[in-house]
Amino acid sequence: MAVVELKKVAKVFASQAGRLTVLVDIDLEVADGEFLCVVGPSGCGKSTLLNLIAGFERPSSGEIVVNGQPVTGPSPSRFVIFQEPALFPWLNVYQNVVFGLRMAGVDPSEQQDKAHALLKAVHLSKFAQAWVTEISGGMKQRVAIARALAMDPDILLMDEPFAALDAQTRDMLHEVLEEVYQQTSKTIVFVTHNVREAVRLGSRVILMSGQEGRIIEQFPVHLPRNRYLEDVEVVTIASRIRDKLRQEVLRSSGEEGEHAG
Amino acid sequence: MPAEPEIAGKAAGKWRGRVARVLFLLALGILWESLSRAGVWNELIFPAPGAVIRSLADGIGDGSLPRAVGASMVRLGIGYSISLLIGIPAGMLLGRLRLLDDTVGSLAVGLQALPSICWLPLAVLWFGLSESAMQFVIIMGSLMAITLTVRDGVKTIPTLYLRAAPILGATGWRFYRYVLFPASFPSVMTGAKLGWTFAWRSLMAAELLYVTTGIGSTLMMGRELHDMPLVIAAMIAIIVIGLITDRLVFRLGEDFVHRRWGVG
Numbered sequence: 001m002a003v004v005e006l007k008k009v010a011k012v013f014a015s016q017a018g019r020l021t022v023l024v025d026i027d028l029e030v031a032d033g034e035f036l037c038v039v040g041p042s043g044c045g046k047s048t049l050l051n052l053i054a055g056f057e058r059p060s061s062g063e064i065v066v067n068g069q070p071v072t073g074p075s076p077s078r079f080v081i082f083q084e085p086a087l088f089p090w091l092n093v094y095q096n097v098v099f100g101l102r103m104a105g106v107d108p109s110e111q112q113d114k115a116h117a118l119l120k121a122v123h124l125s126k127f128a129q130a131w132v133t134e135i136s137g138g139m140k141q142r143v144a145i146a147r148a149l150a151m152d153p154d155i156l157l158m159d160e161p162f163a164a165l166d167a168q169t170r171d172m173l174h175e176v177l178e179e180v181y182q183q184t185s186k187t188i189v190f191v192t193h194n195v196r197e198a199v200r201l202g203s204r205v206i207l208m209s210g211q212e213g214r215i216i217e218q219f220p221v222h223l224p225r226n227r228y229l230e231d232v233e234v235v236t237i238a239s240r241i242r243d244k245l246r247q248e249v250l251r252s253s254g255e256e257g258e259h260a261g
Numbered sequence: 262m263p264a265e266p267e268i269a270g271k272a273a274g275k276w277r278g279r280v281a282r283v284l285f286l287l288a289l290g291i292l293w294e295s296l297s298r299a300g301v302w303n304e305l306i307f308p309a310p311g312a313v314i315r316s317l318a319d320g321i322g323d324g325s326l327p328r329a330v331g332a333s334m335v336r337l338g339i340g341y342s343i344s345l346l347i348g349i350p351a352g353m354l355l356g357r358l359r360l361l362d363d364t365v366g367s368l369a370v371g372l373q374a375l376p377s378i379c380w381l382p383l384a385v386l387w388f389g390l391s392e393s394a395m396q397f398v399i400i401m402g403s404l405m406a407i408t409l410t411v412r413d414g415v416k417t418i419p420t421l422y423l424r425a426a427p428i429l430g431a432t433g434w435r436f437y438r439y440v441l442f443p444a445s446f447p448s449v450m451t452g453a454k455l456g457w458t459f460a461w462r463s464l465m466a467a468e469l470l471y472v473t474t475g476i477g478s479t480l481m482m483g484r485e486l487h488d489m490p491l492v493i494a495a496m497i498a499i500i501v502i503g504l505i506t507d508r509l510v511f512r513l514g515e516d517f518v519h520r521r522w523g524v525g
Contacts (some may be wrong), residue, residue: 018354044448056424074427089522090443103439133523151429 004030009062011048022048023213033185037198040094040208041249047192050159054080079153083160085133085140093143094128101150118146122176138169158190196238200227210252217244308490316490333475340399341460348365348404349449352411354439369405377402377463395467402463407456447518454511
């Protein structure tokens with residue numbers, strides 16, 4: 001059953017240079033428990049796609065339906081993890097994790113139990129009382145994941161969450177996310193420009209074109225879970241996607257060359 | 262362990278700074294004393310440090326100086342608190358609501374251009390020669406600075422916090438209380454400090470033009486009695502109060518903001 005449905009969605013921004021078409025004709029369904037990765041060249045509208053599902057932006061035309069309800073604005077049921085962790089610096093790690101529960105008026109002892117379990121799941125139990133400014137980027141992103149899971153969202157939307165991290169930290173966070181996904185089987189939409197990351201994590205990868213913001217191809221990933229970035233199968237599928245992506249980038253830069261020439 | 266020598270260096274620098282400051286003040290005092298002993302100027306217009314210290318001691322001894330300072334601080338405390346209570350929420354609303362900013366915000370910018378003492382004639386006509394008139398001048402003098410600083414701070418809150426708020430369920434008043442207020446706290450601190458400076462200046466201006474109990478009036482009384490040591494004693498008291506509030510109250514607040522928010 002589809003949890004997220006996009007029907008003929010388009011997004012046009014009005015800019016000083018004129019109308020900027022970011023997304024055209026997006027038809028997309030995300031199944032319950034699916035781990036969908038969205039890849040494409042920078043500026044292809046993949047973050048816009050995520051912002052539309054999150055409700056931060058409204059589509060110019062078309063419809064977005066989540067769990068049978070049209071999206072009208074942001075909601076805790078569609079939780080976003082941003083590239084920057086967006087933790088509140090005036091709160092410590094623990095307080096950040098329970099912030100949403102506090103807003104929802106959850107019983108304090110339940111908040112505590114939940115937070116401890118989640119901090120344990122992301123391996124941060126020792127840092128509950130640390131201030132956000134005192135911990136590393138990778139730790140911040142783990143806190144952001146714990147904070148998201150505390151809200152128990154229907155869908156996790158992740159916008160290049162590991163792009164700013166070094167390779168070792170990213171590997172570790174892939175494992176954390178993998179564990180979370182296997183334990184909770186949440187529906188996840190994960191935007192990245194890193195094709196191998198998409199194949200390592202996703203159960204399906206969609207490729208977007210650089211120019212007019214369309215979905216040009218979909219790649220199901222039927223590999224057993226607990227993959228590694230270095231797995232031969234992962235690398236094989238990734239290189240297929242990358243070839244397609246390269247053609248796409250060449251095509252769009254070729255078009256630009258024609259305009260310029 | 263590269264951190265340790267650096268901290269030690271900082272501490273040594275701090276002490277060097279302190280010693281230099283004390284020596285400088287001492288040299289200034291000696292210069293002052295020798296100038297007054299040289300008798301270049303009449304003692305009535307250029308009193309010796311000793312006379313000023315005596316005047317300070319007398320004022321503290323007979324309780325008139327603490328009383329004057331106390332009266333001024335109560336006045337300031339009331340006016341400034343009202344400014345904070347109105348200015349902080351007003352600034353937060355102006356920073357969020359476009360229509361309000363275009364209307365009330367531009368009015369605040371206009372009023373900010375008016376030196377606070379210009380409110381005194383109006384205040385006297387409205388409230389008579391009363392405490393309320395002076396409170397009014399203090400409020401009008403500091404409110405705009407607080408409001409506008411907080412407004413500008415709210416406008417520069419990272420979009421990420423604003424986007425994180427609704428998905429964490431912080432909507433309506435909870436958004437203002439639990440996200441917007443703490444997120445804009447660094448600018449609230451800046452606004453409070455700026456507002457304090459304006460309030461303090463407004464109070465002094467008002468007290469100078471006004472017959473009442475207060476440190477500004479003590480200064481004016483010195484002029485009327487041709488009591489130059491008292492004039493300088495009152496000025497020193499005003500400087501000391503200003504420094505104490507800056508160092509104790511606002512420095513602590515700024516340190517806190519710097520530690521937690523990493524800015525300021």
